[in-house]
Amino acid sequence: MLAKWFRLRMINQTGQTMTYADGARIAIRLSLWKIVAGAKVDRAIITENLGFGAGTIVDDGEVEGTAFDNTAEFQWGGHGTFETTHDLATGDGVCNLYLEFSDSDGNWPSDTDEFKIEDLIKIAVLPIDPDAVDESRSVNFEI
Numbered sequence: 001m002l003a004k005w006f007r008l009r010m011i012n013q014t015g016q017t018m019t020y021a022d023g024a025r026i027a028i029r030l031s032l033w034k035i036v037a038g039a040k041v042d043r044a045i046i047t048e049n050l051g052f053g054a055g056t057i058v059d060d061g062e063v064e065g066t067a068f069d070n071t072a073e074f075q076w077g078g079h080g081t082f083e084t085t086h087d088l089a090t091g092d093g094v095c096n097l098y099l100e101f102s103d104s105d106g107n108w109p110s111d112t113d114e115f116k117i118e119d120l121i122k123i124a125v126l127p128i129d130p131d132a133v134d135e136s137r138s139v140n141f142e143i
Contacts, residue, residue, distance in 0.1 A: 005102040008065040009110065010050050010057075011117050014091040014128045018057040023134045024087040026052045028065070028097070030080035034073065043075065062117055064100070064110065082124045083138035097124040099143055 008028060018024035028048040033040055050065040057063055084095045098120035102108045109119055124141040 004071045004104055005067050005069060005106065007067045007100050007108075008048060008050065008123075009062055009098045009100055009117060009120060010065075011062045011096050011098070012057045012059060013096060014086055014093040015059055016086070016088045016091040017059060017061075018052075018091075019087055020052060020054050020056065022087040023085060024052075024057075025083075025085040025136075026050050026063070026095075027083040028080060029083075030078050032068075032073070032075035032078040034076045043073070045080075067102070077143055079140065079142045081138050081140055082126055083136055084126055084128065085134055085136040086128045087134060091128050093128055095126045095128065096122055097126070097141065099123050 010026065012018055026049050028050065030046045030048065032043040032046070034043075035041070046068075048065045050063040052063055082095075082097045096117075098117055100109060100120050109115060110117075123143055124139050126137055126139050129135050129137060
């Protein structure tokens with residue numbers, strides 16, 4: 001079963017700054033599931049942009065998404081799609097998507113002084129194609 005609280009985090013490792021105003025986008029669609037009376041039940045799809053609705057994400061910069069409360073739903077897992085549109089033709093590299101859990105007291109690994117994103121669970125790697133401006137790529141993932 002998934003932890004009581006969890007959220008997604010992304011790191012931009014494309015070699016370039018992603019700028020929302022110039023067409024960069026992040027879209028994550030996640031469907032959580034659980035077992036009810038012996039059958040798998042999918043929750044409605046959640047759409048998450050990791051708060052990237054304006055501004056920029058510098059190279060090696062991180063963005064975190066909404067914290068999902070799993071204290072009442074008790075979801076066991078999820079599956080989804082991680083999509084990114086990069087705004088620069090010179091962008092080359094990857095965007096990595098990570099899963100972060102909190103403990104029962106609401107302590108997140110990213111709140112510590114020596115936090116490194118590599119300490120989280122990597123759930124998707126999305127290569128960015130440098131051949132065209134505003135080209136979108138996507139990959140499926142499971143948690």
